[in-house]
Amino acid sequence: MSRQANRATAATAGQPRKRRATRATPCPPVSTCDASNVIPERLLEWFDRHGRHDLPWQHPRTPYRVWLSEVMLQQTQVSVVIDYFNRFVTALPDLPALAAAPQDQVLALWSGLGYYTRARHLHTAAKLCMERHAGELPRDIDALLALPGIGRSTAGAILSQSWNDPAPILDGNVKRVLCRVFGIAGWPGTPAVEKQLWTIAETLLPRERPADWTQAQMDLGATVCTHANPDCKACPLREACVARAKGRTSELPAPRAAKPLPLREAHMLILRDGDGRVLLERRPPVGLWASLWSLPEQPDLEQSRRWYHRHFQSGFDHAQPLQPLLHGFSHYKLKIQPLVIAVNVERAVIADNGQLRWTTPAELSGLGLPAPVRKLLQEPKA
Template sequence: MTQATGVADFSMRLLDWFDHHGRHDLPWQHPRTPYRVWLSEIMLQQTQVAVVAPYFERFIAALPDLPALAAASQDEVLALWSGLGYYARARNLHAAAKACVDIHAGELPCDAEALRALPGIGRSTAGAILAQAWGERAAILDGNVKRVLCRVHGIEGWPGTPAVEKKLWVIAESLLPVTRLADYTQAQMDFGATLCTRSDPACTLCPIRHDCIAFRGGRTAELPSPKPGKPLPQRSAHMLVIEDDAGRVLLQRRPPTGIWACLWSLPEHADIAEARHWLEHHVEDDVERLQAGEPVMHGFSHYRLQILPHRIAGVRARTAIGDNDDLRWASRAELAGIGLPAPIRRLLKE
């Protein structure tokens, strides 16, 4: 944006674009309560609107308000979140709801500092909640906004670095309009998600293209600067698909920290020898009947996981395994209501 283009002009153009081309029928907009705004913002972290919408509606139907969320069990919350990924978001959401009941009389606080003190709420998420739920003059700086500001202002460097992010926060706060903060916040997210996209942005339709440094210099493909890359390491995990005579599958709860924390999954081992040893101590059967399945690949942000499944059916447990903290049998019909990692759910369906 050039010096001649003022703050009011930028926000006015963006709001005008939003009025004609923005998204006005998202489920969390009707009604736009603090709880619904908060839930949507947490779900939208690292996840697109089209994916979030059905999860949001299912979650709201089951847990319609903050006290209901706080009173729910962690298993219920994780089951509703199952498939959405980044499960720390769900655990933080649940913990924050409990904190609101304990500290804020069951309400989401309308203060930036109090919001940011809750698990899972950072500066940008707090700004989005304040602006959309209460019309406060609070800035946001999610991935879409970073991309737009880097292109419009020609900001060099990966936006994830503290120095670049600090610059972007100053710009984002300077551009806030006086009114229509909820619409302006949504406009920024919509603009980056649907028009000023990561690849192949629709510059010919952009209302601020003539003031955009990246557009004028033919640099939209270069800005924002990408994160310095390095090959993702690959890890392998041997997982046991154990079924009893009734066709139930044996599930094991994940540890409380790490990948897929607290979700139910399949018994996992570092190698096949360890898997066979574990199996010998838990089922009355010939472990040589284990059949290897096709490997399943799953990508995380910092590594790729190769899941090596091994199946054995018609087994009996050596000791009674009821529903407990670590192991449980689940019928195929019950799996839909259990919090499972997405690749494990796919593996079991196959």
């Protein structure tokens, strides 16, 4: 991401520079190619011409903005993250602001990105930085790794892009590129393959322009060496690529062994009072959608009925079912059956408290809601 060949501090990282015209030189076949020199040279030349230089977290580039973008980009594409990033930094522009924010605000800003543990870890890490590091991200690999939600690759990306410190990364894009270029067999998530990839990533790390090198690797995997239909003709490493030479680009990296996803079912109650407010229930602090506000949920119709009658005197028999909603997670699929009920009589137990609250439509945008719940509440019939 850097604009300078030898940027020493983050203060100058976001400053634009004049790009020098560079001339690509042919790379000999991998058998005679000095990978540790040629691959960084070729990739950085390509990056100067074709890399992404105008992402919002690059201007200005601060440790906080780099960290936030890296956490958001875990398991999420850049095109999706940009709007969330801009909205997040507008509301919480720096680390102290994030640390001081209530959890509901953080989760609301994150709502829709999924993997909400990332947001909770981000919030907790900001508070720890206030306690341990004077309100700043530490410029130390071990101190970064001690913060929740920051693994080795994320720490390397923070160090290289914030301070131009040489540090390897190994996100999904980089794993794919290295597996193809070096012909690494096996699923990259296994410890043995990952260890091999880390060794390669460390070997390739150039002495100069580590920030640009980090971004160049990610850009190549995201825009050229893609999961499906890689554009090998446009790849600066095509002559050194084992997968291309052996016709194995579709095979590498090896996929994880597929397992059929189990299907779970849940009933969600959309309860509205006479003022048009909807009843929300706080999720437990651990587990699925931890600490988010959601709709009252039970495994089946009968348990939903029992829950309803613990809080309301009548009305369940008039529940109107909506079209079921199927939502996918990494380990299973969830089939949600929504039931809409107009509530007229409220028991005292439903008064707003830490676990239940009546919420107006205008208040929904300020709360962290699971994506399928937000979708249900936006449906015209809901």
